[in-house]
């Protein structure tokens with residue numbers, strides 16, 4: 001109880017849903033203030049993970065945040081984002 005969250009309708013209405021293979025080129029997909037990529041990179045080997053993280057970093061606006069799953073880490077994969085702990089969650093901030 002109290003552990004389920006639902007996004008506000010006014011925010012949800014702004015969303016576009018589409019499928020996309022993260023291993024493909026990100027160019028032209030836009031720039032974002034926040035990217036949620038929870039428990040997706042766990043299936044990738046280190047090289048693929050590095051490539052995807054680099055693309056995700058490139059798709060963030062300066063000061064934008066990348067959020068991964070709680071058990072995921074960027075150690076050894078990408079050190080160009082600043083790691084922050086906010087309210088018990090880990091954020092990776094683009095410069």
Ligand SMILES: C[S@@+](CC[C@H](N)C(=O)[O-])C[C@H]1O[C@@H](n2cnc3c(N)ncnc32)[C@H](O)[C@@H]1O
Nearest residue numbers: 020021022023024037038039040041043044069
């Ligand atoms: C464990 S589920 C996590 C789903 C959701 N993000 C969550 O946290 O509940 C992993 C997801 O990663 C997606 N995925 C794995 N490799 C991917 C790739 N190369 N491109 C896009 N999505 C991928 C799978 O389709 C699956 O939906």
